[in-house]
Amino acid sequence: MNATRKKEIVKIAASLIKEKGYNAVSMRDIAQAMNIKAASLYNHISGKQEILSSLIIEVAEKFTEEMNTIASENLSPLQKIERVIEIHIDITVNYSENIATLNNDWMHLEGSALKRVVKMREDYEENFRKIIKKGISEGEIKSKHPEVILFSILSTLRTLYLWNEKRGKMDVNVLKKDMVAVLLKGIV
Amino acid sequence: MNATRKKEIVKIAASLIKEKGYNAVSMRDIAQAMNIKAASLYNHISGKQEILSSLIIEVAEKFTEEMNTIASENLSPLQKIERVIEIHIDITVNYSENIATLNNDWMHLEGSALKRVVKMREDYEENFRKIIKKGISEGEIKSKHPEVILFSILSTLRTLYLWNEKRGKMDVNVLKKDMVAVLLKGIV
């Protein structure tokens, strides 16, 4: 019951689950990728669910922390949105497999882990929504439906992980600058 | 072996797969939702794979057709992008469950259906990329990395289905107008 070994399991599982989805990856698949037998996994984790919840909660907490920090900072709404874009890029670079699982397999969580993740997601969106609404009321953001703005920015940021390989040679800071420009100022 | 009955099966399967994913929905689940037994499904379809491929190929072909039409039209690059946004909204409204499955479960397709769908997706992206590059070279689009623009617009459009319920009362034409405005002109 070694904590390091557990992290190894979760990490390998993450890369398999990213490619095929939670239900298509068996304990045997995970074990094989570690060159051990499936039964041996249970010395380090309680079951498949624990792998899923570790994986998802790790990155969900990261997003929650960062968003709470931004919300409390003394910045204009537009500056806050820039910061949100930046933290999404940073977290995506470091946790791209966890994000894939958070996006695609959160509904396979059970019990309290499911509730917690759904709550974190709702809070995150609500924080973002408030920033956008404040920006609109202060005239810093063009008054469109705030939901359309929230949705279009967030859906781009949430699927950044799909693009993480293609990024490859592209510098993270260049990507941040371009992404901020495209999402805030458009393309025309 | 009635074609209407097959469509019913595919339609019901689509709504279940949208919620839980292909691998989490069993033939027994699908049968139960139709008030028949699992074995009876096989009088109308050859297997679970056929449900998946019908579902995905139907909507993938729709996107391919519409994109080919746009590519051949006599419009400016910016007008073409507007058209792309509009057809995504139209197709999403009419096929939201198929799109969920196309996005999340395409990798569970097998054999020639997999190859075909991957090819259609690549061709679609390539058409879109050409439009953006032409817009940049003609000065109609600000010269950012075309891949950043392609990715940010396409990821928003591809996940529109997640937003289809929330849209609810929002008129489709208003949504089109706002989405075009946000994606092309930004929010500042």
Added chain:
DNA sequence: GTCTATAGGATGATAGAC
């Protein structure tokens, strides 16, 4: 900490009666 063996249940699919 890893193994073999296996329990106990779900799954996709088929055979054959009605």
Added chain:
DNA sequence: GTCTATCATCCTATAGAC
């Protein structure tokens, strides 16, 4: 066209030896 019965296979997880 739907049913019951069933097969072969896969799954998560546990027990107990080393």
